[in-house]
Structures are given as structure tokens and as C-alpha cells.
Amino acid sequence: MQTSTPADGFSFVVASGLPDSSFGEQGTGSGLIVSFDTYDNAGGEAPAIDVFYKGREVATRKFPIAVLRTGDAFVQVGVRLNRNGTVDVYYGDTAVYYKLPLPNFTPIDNPRFGWGARTGGLNDNHWMDEVQIAVNTQPPETVLTIGLVGRNVQVSWSGGGTLQSAPKVTGDYTDVPGASSPYVTPATGTQMFFRVRQ
Ligand SMILES: [Ca+2]
Numbered sequence: 385m386q387t388s389t390p391a392d393g394f395s396f397v398v399a400s401g402l403p404d405s406s407f408g409e410q411g412t413g414s415g416l417i418v419s420f421d422t423y424d425n426a427g428g429e430a431p432a433i434d435v436f437y438k439g440r441e442v443a444t445r446k447f448p449i450a451v452l453r454t455g456d457a458f459v460q461v462g463v464r465l466n467r468n469g470t471v472d473v474y475y476g477d478t479a480v481y482y483k484l485p486l487p488n489f490t491p492i493d494n495p496r497f498g499w500g501a502r503t504g505g506l507n508d509n510h511w512m513d514e515v516q517i518a519v520n521t522q523p524p525e526t527v528l529t530i531g532l533v534g535r536n537v538q539v540s541w542s543g544g545g546t547l548q549s550a551p552k553v554t555g556d557y558t559d560v561p562g563a564s565s566p567y568v569t570p571a572t573g574t575q576m577f578f579r580v581r582q
């Protein structure tokens with residue numbers, strides 16, 4: 385069941401508080417939306433693969449409808465939301481978006497994932513299989529700062545991990561036993577180097 389001109393497309397959504405109600409190719413909510421818009425609503429906006437974030441369109445990229453309409457063939461699609469607030473979208477062999485920055489990015493807590501689609505007078509089929517979702521696959525970024533507090537050296541870092549120190553910048557680095565951030569130690573000796581092992 386599909387019309388020769390397909391409509392309207394489908395969307396993949398990642399958001400906190402994603403409602404149970406249905407939604408269309410434009411997605412819903414204020415999280416990340418990847419929209420596969422197959423129908424030109426007279427605005428010349430489609431066929432296209434679009435990214436929305438926090439309710440605003442971040443990027444749009446046009447494709448011939450023959451690329452988005454694959455008949456009986458499945459096309460591998462990948463969406464990767466990176467910890468630094470960029471998103472990658474793959475469609476078949478095409479990197480549709482790579483390291484696309486999401487403005488005012490904040491991590492999506494308690495995410496819900498959903499797909500939506502919409503039809504009107506025209507319609508289409510969308511098939512999915514082998515769906516895989518993985519979360520928190522990237523280690524947190526570590527930012528290490530060091531400074532003097534009185535006669536002590538204070539080493540602070542974010543993102544957890546184990547503090548290591550070495551007498552030379554090239555090592556050998558060994559774990560600092562029991563050190564947690566902020567780590568304060570007397571400023572003795574001529575030099576000491578620190579790093580954090582994740
Ligand atoms: Ca659209």
C-alpha cells in the first residue's frame with residue numbers, strides 16, 4: 385500500500401519525556417529528531433533528511449526521492465549522538481551529517497526513543513529491522529586543572545578516573561593511591577607531572 389508519490393515520511397526521536405502519543409515525520413518534543421521527509425509540501429523542503437534539536441531545525445539535506453525510496457531493499461541507517469553535543473547520521477554509504485553541532489546542547493537524561501510516521505492523501509510503507517540502541521558508549525571527557533593552594537599543590541579533575549603521577553612528563557606514570565578530586569599534596573621536590581587514567 386503505497387502511492388506512486390510517497391508521503392509524508394518518518395522520524396526517529398530521542399528525548400526526555402517523549403510522549404506516548406503518535407507523531408509524524410517532523411517528530412515531536414524538544415530532544416533530537418532525525419526526520420526522513422519524503423514529501424515536498426510545496427515548500428521545496430523535501431525529499432530530505434533533516435535534524436531538529438530543541439524544537440528548531442538544525443540542518444537539512446536534500447536527496448532524490450529514489451535514494452530515500454528503496455523498494456524491497458533495506459538501507460543501514462546510523463544515528464550517533466556524541467557526548468560533545470554533535471550528531472552523526474549515516475544513510476547507507478553516505479555520511480549525511482558528521483559532527484553536526486547541536487546548538488545549546490545539554491545531555492538527554494532518561495532518554496526515550498521513538499519512531500513516528502504520517503500519511504495524508506498519499507501514503508507509503510516504512511519497514512525496520514535489526515534495531516540496535518546503545519547508550520553511554522563514550523567515556524566522559526576529562527578536564528584536569530592544577531594550581532597552588534598555599535604551599536600545597538591542588539589537582540582537580542572531572543569525569544572520574546584514577547590520578548597518576550610521574551617525575552618526568554614522559555613517565556613512568558603510577559597511580560596515586562587513594563587520590564580523589566581535588567587532590568592536595570605538599571609542593572615538594574623539583575617537579576611532578578599528573579594525568580588521569582580512565
Ligand atoms: Ca519537513
Ligand SMILES: [Ca+2]
Binds near residue numbers: 422
Ligand atoms: Ca514534507
